[in-house]
Amino acid sequence: xxxxxxxxxxxxxxxxxxxxxxxxxxxxxxxxxxxxxxxxxxxxxxxxxxxxxxxxxxxxxxxxxxxxxxxxxxxxxxxxxxxxxxxxxxxxxxxxxxxxxxxxxxxxxxxxxxxxxxxxxxxxxxxxxxxxxxxxxxxxxxxxxxxxxxxxxxxxxxxxxxxxxxxxxxxxxxxxxxxxxxxxxxxxxxxxxxxxxxxxxxxxxxxxxxxxxxxxxxxxxxxxxxxxxxxxxxxxxxxxxxxxxxxxxxxxxxxxxxxxxxxxxxxxxxxxxxxxxxxxxxxxxxxxxxxxxxxxxxxxxxxxxxxxxxxxxxxxxxxxxxxxxxxxxxxxxxxxxxxxxxxxxxxxxxxxxxxxxxxxxxxxxxxxxxxxxxx
Amino acid sequence: xxxxxxxxxxxxxxxxxxxxxxxxxxxxxxxxxxxxxxxxxxxxxxxxxxxxxxxxxxxxxxxxxxxxxxxxxxxxxxxxxxxxxxxxxxxxxxxxxxxxxxxxxxxxxxxxxxxxxxxxxxxxxxxxxxxxxxxxxxxxxxxxxxxxxxxxxxxxxxxxxxxxxxxxxxxxxxxxxxxxxxxxxxxxxxxxxxxxxxxxxxxxxxxxxxxxxxxxxxxxxxxxxxxxxxxxxxxxxxxxxxxxxxxxxxxxxxxxxxxxxxxxx
Ligand SMILES: Nc1ncnc2c1ncn2[C@@H]1O[C@H](COP(=O)(O)OP(=O)(O)O)[C@@H](O)[C@H]1O
Ligand SMILES: [Mg+2]
Numbered sequence: 001x002x003x004x005x006x007x008x009x010x011x012x013x014x015x016x017x018x019x020x021x022x023x024x025x026x027x028x029x030x031x032x033x034x035x036x037x038x039x040x041x042x043x044x045x046x047x048x049x050x051x052x053x054x055x056x057x058x059x060x061x062x063x064x065x066x067x068x069x070x071x072x073x074x075x076x077x078x079x080x081x082x083x084x085x086x087x088x089x090x091x092x093x094x095x096x097x098x099x100x101x102x103x104x105x106x107x108x109x110x111x112x113x114x115x116x117x118x119x120x121x122x123x124x125x126x127x128x129x130x131x132x133x134x135x136x137x138x139x140x141x142x143x144x145x146x147x148x149x150x151x152x153x154x155x156x157x158x159x160x161x162x163x164x165x166x167x168x169x170x171x172x173x174x175x176x177x178x179x180x181x182x183x184x185x186x187x188x189x190x191x192x193x194x195x196x197x198x199x200x201x202x203x204x205x206x207x208x209x210x211x212x213x214x215x216x217x218x219x220x221x222x223x224x225x226x227x228x229x230x231x232x233x234x235x236x237x238x239x240x241x242x243x244x245x246x247x248x249x250x251x252x253x254x255x256x257x258x259x260x261x262x263x264x265x266x267x268x269x270x271x272x273x274x275x276x277x278x279x280x281x282x283x284x285x286x287x288x289x290x291x292x293x294x295x296x297x298x299x300x301x302x303x304x305x306x307x308x309x310x311x312x313x314x315x316x317x318x319x320x321x322x323x324x325x326x327x328x329x330x331x332x333x334x335x336x337x338x339x340x341x342x343x344x345x346x347x348x349x350x351x352x353x354x355x356x357x358x359x360x361x362x363x364x365x366x367x368x369x370x371x372x373x374x375x
Numbered sequence: 376x377x378x379x380x381x382x383x384x385x386x387x388x389x390x391x392x393x394x395x396x397x398x399x400x401x402x403x404x405x406x407x408x409x410x411x412x413x414x415x416x417x418x419x420x421x422x423x424x425x426x427x428x429x430x431x432x433x434x435x436x437x438x439x440x441x442x443x444x445x446x447x448x449x450x451x452x453x454x455x456x457x458x459x460x461x462x463x464x465x466x467x468x469x470x471x472x473x474x475x476x477x478x479x480x481x482x483x484x485x486x487x488x489x490x491x492x493x494x495x496x497x498x499x500x501x502x503x504x505x506x507x508x509x510x511x512x513x514x515x516x517x518x519x520x521x522x523x524x525x526x527x528x529x530x531x532x533x534x535x536x537x538x539x540x541x542x543x544x545x546x547x548x549x550x551x552x553x554x555x556x557x558x559x560x561x562x563x564x565x566x567x568x569x570x571x572x573x574x575x576x577x578x579x580x581x582x583x584x585x586x587x588x589x590x591x592x593x594x595x596x597x598x599x600x601x602x603x604x605x606x607x608x609x610x611x612x613x614x615x616x617x618x619x620x621x622x623x624x625x626x627x628x629x630x631x632x633x634x635x636x637x638x639x640x
């Protein structure tokens with residue numbers, strides 16, 4: 001008996017993990033374009049706007065099959081994007097305001113519909129609330145199969161339209177001069193994004209789904225300067241978060257899958273923002289510190305040179321104390337002197353005195369020439 | 376003055392670009408008002424006018440990037456929609472995000488996308504054309520460079536190369552000299568002259584009034600309405616500049632009073 005439930009459990013887990021992996025891959029890949037187009041909010045709007053579609057689909061069909069509900073979700077998510085594009089084109093309202101507007105109107109309507117449906121006698125079985133925060137355990141093998149097929153089609157479309165999507169994301173106007181119908185390309189990319197979002201609703205829910213669009217891409221951007229690598233990496237991060245999130249929530253009781261997946265991807269983002277080479281905050285900080293240190297050392301060297309000019313002998317020693325008054329920060333001066341000494345540009349002359357070496361004089365003169373040229 | 380303008384108007388079918396009654400408005404604010412323009416084939420033309428005069432809008436309208444309220448644009452005697460391939464566009468450098476994850480060669484190859492059409496991927500032929508275009512602006516050593524690592528002048532040259540890769544007949548450039556270094560400025564001027572020598576038509580939105588007589592042979596003064604258009608020596612006059620810039624003629628530069636400028640023409 002025990003073995004049987006265990007197998008059952010593993011089977012469910014496998015379904016959930018597979019579904020989460022698919023959703024992570026697709027939202028990661030398409031999210032990369034949303035992030036590069038500075039349209040991170042569009043994911044948020046589409047996912048929230050999917051809610052009324054789910055409610056209306058149930059209301060009219062009385063059917064709670066996932067497929068039917070998600071078709072409703074896709075239709076209303078897609079309708080929302082048409083509204084957004086239309087509002088931006090026809091009015092003075094800017095994209096971010098249009099996104100906010102459509103989000104609140106659609107989501108508000110969705111919540112009203114949900115409350116209304118709750119009051120119906122068959123409400124208990126509907127379980128529509130699962131689409132708010134997602135309920136991965138309700139994933140069936142058939143659902144995952146459908147997800148896999150749709151994701152496959154979306155990836156094919158992405159590969160086929162790669163050049164067009166790149167053009168749209170980098171320079172839409174130039175694309176139009178090349179003879180492409182850019183609004184059609186935009187509509188296709190947005191449609192793929194709707195598909196990616198709708199596929200994640202059952203697992204992650206409308207509230208957190210936008211994180212799955214933005215987060216993998218934001219993390220991937222930190223690691224690469226190549227579009228294809230970024231899209232691929234973003235998909236990989238999405239898969240990693242999906243799988244690790246479902247594993248974690250299955251090991252730890254009462255940990256909901258959707259939010260755990262989002263936590264996992266958030267960890268990846270934090271890690272990437274801090275330690276990714278070139279773009280990571282850590283490396284930037286280290287670079288800045290190195291630059292500042294070098295800058296201070298150069299300033300001290302030049303001060304020494306200025307003082308040395310008052311003597312016939314340029315190697316005449318001077319008190320570090322004078323440098324302190326010139327530079328205010330005593331510790332920084334000590335560090336700079338130590339560093340300059342290590343590079344054999346200055347040498348201690350005892351009793352807090354320091355003098356330039358021949359190499360130091362040459363270096364100072366070169367710096368002076370460089371600063372003059374920059375002026 | 377209008378009579379003079381008329382004299383320099385080429386016949387409609389000989390014009391590289393022919394614009395008639397063009398009116399463009401954003402929402403309800405007119406930005407271009409009833410503009411007529413005929414650009415003869417083979418000229419190097421500057422579009423000059425104060426900030427907000429509609430210079431960028433004019434270029435975009437000729438390229439079909441904004442929908443006019445009224446008017447018509449023809450390219451070599453046909454509606455521009457049929458002639459898109461013949462128009463090469465160099466947008467303002469700041470109109471794109473240079474932090475986009477791609478490299479120089481990739482951007483320049485976008486100039487071949489129109490010829491490639493839907494779905495087809497750029498291949499060896501496109502790569503070669505792009506490299507060739509990069510050579511013309513002395514950017515071929517930077518082909519593999521990330522675009523985020525380019526200086527302003529280098530970015531501008533990449534944009535020029537992208538338009539060159541298209542092998543267009545007419546080039547429309549929006550402030551290519553804006554904020555570039557002296558080397559790039561020189562390179563652009565040389566390129567413009569070479570294009571003219573090949574018989575191509577080049578239209579450039581230009582900000583630096585001092586260099587107009589040096590760099591260009593044709594000028595179009597614009598401020599919402601057409602002020603004047605024709606050869607630089609005849610039409611780049613103090614009076615026309617005053618008409619275009621209104622009370623703001625000080626733009627001509629603090630160093631040189633406007634009278635001197637007019638004389639030096
Ligand atoms: N997308 C837009 N929406 C609304 N107004 C615009 C838009 N683009 C330009 N304008 C306005 O149109 C006028 C002309 O702009 P533009 O063609 O860019 O002038 P220029 O290039 O000569 O500086 C300006 O007043 C500008 O504010
Ligand atoms: Mg402009």
